[in-house]
Amino acid sequence: MTVIDPATTPPGTMPASESSARPVLQVRGLEKSFKQRQVLKALDWHVPTGRVVGLLGRNGAGKTTLLRCLLGLSPINGGSIELFGEPMIEPGGERMHRIGFVPQTFDLFPWMKVRAYLDFTAAFYTRWNQILVDRLLADWELDAKQKIGELSQGQRQKLAIVRAIAPDPDLLVLDEPVASLDPQARRAFMGELLTLMRAPGKTVIFSTHITADLERADADIALLRDGRIQFTRPLAELRERLKRVIFQRADGWSQPPAVAGVMKSHVQGDQAILLVEDPVIDSLHALAARENANLRIEVPTLEDLFVELA
Numbered sequence: 001m002t003v004i005d006p007a008t009t010p011p012g013t014m015p016a017s018e019s020s021a022r023p024v025l026q027v028r029g030l031e032k033s034f035k036q037r038q039v040l041k042a043l044d045w046h047v048p049t050g051r052v053v054g055l056l057g058r059n060g061a062g063k064t065t066l067l068r069c070l071l072g073l074s075p076i077n078g079g080s081i082e083l084f085g086e087p088m089i090e091p092g093g094e095r096m097h098r099i100g101f102v103p104q105t106f107d108l109f110p111w112m113k114v115r116a117y118l119d120f121t122a123a124f125y126t127r128w129n130q131i132l133v134d135r136l137l138a139d140w141e142l143d144a145k146q147k148i149g150e151l152s153q154g155q156r157q158k159l160a161i162v163r164a165i166a167p168d169p170d171l172l173v174l175d176e177p178v179a180s181l182d183p184q185a186r187r188a189f190m191g192e193l194l195t196l197m198r199a200p201g202k203t204v205i206f207s208t209h210i211t212a213d214l215e216r217a218d219a220d221i222a223l224l225r226d227g228r229i230q231f232t233r234p235l236a237e238l239r240e241r242l243k244r245v246i247f248q249r250a251d252g253w254s255q256p257p258a259v260a261g262v263m264k265s266h267v268q269g270d271q272a273i274l275l276v277e278d279p280v281i282d283s284l285h286a287l288a289a290r291e292n293a294n295l296r297i298e299v300p301t302l303e304d305l306f307v308e309l310a
């Protein structure tokens, strides 16, 4: 498979219309290694206030590592992180009241009952929304009298989400928040997320492999690959600008034909399949005629994009 990195979009940049917005998060040159394994490499990322951002990347790409570094939960080896315009050095302080975090797994306080855990947590926050907590417990069928240790994985994830949303955070960070949820719960959760986002100044960053959820949230897509954020772009813009271009001919292809704006390409059977940004349709037709090939241009699904790019 031929891989050509996007030339038009430097890693971590935002579309011009958004780059001037006040960032909730600004990362510059972030380095993170575990012993000899470098996971994040000179990573730059800019997330403006008021967006829902879906962080995509293959297993082991470093999504959890990145989210933990952003929140000061994992020490970094280089670079800088600013949250709400201030350097992130360690978790804690007033700023942490503005951040909600849902970790990938939630296995704290197994001996505590759901209600006791939430009451205990509420005491640390000035903006705890008890009405929302009670509504979500009822809607998501969580038994307040049950011990956390006796909850299923999905129920724990729901509890972690309730706990993260209740303090009315300005920034909500979720690490695969819906992995254990059934389709109904996932849909309800995305609904809550979007409701939360309607308030001005709120930002959500969540990692996921479930592309349907990103589509439901109409999220910006940030792709983490090779230790860097390759791009952050609104889903609608990706849909509009990226096309799947397929050249087919009986003789097949030794390599995909050269096309301006190619992000990735490969040969499969008698087809050359290219992912192209802003394709020039007339040029593609001319190329197909020269190469004696049939041409097909498709709008890729987000899942196609993820498979091609990640």
Ligand SMILES: Nc1ncnc2c1ncn2[C@@H]1O[C@H](COP(=O)(O)OP(=O)(O)OP(=O)(O)O)[C@@H](O)[C@H]1O
Pocket: 034, 037, 039, 057, 058, 059, 060, 061, 062, 063, 064, 065, 066
């Ligand atoms: N505590 C750790 N010690 C050593 N290596 C680690 C540690 N945490 C993560 N890694 C390594 O860092 C890399 C990135 O892991 P990470 O969990 O951040 O990936 P991810 O993108 O969240 O993956 P997934 O989609 O599977 O959850 C992996 O190679 C992993 O083995």
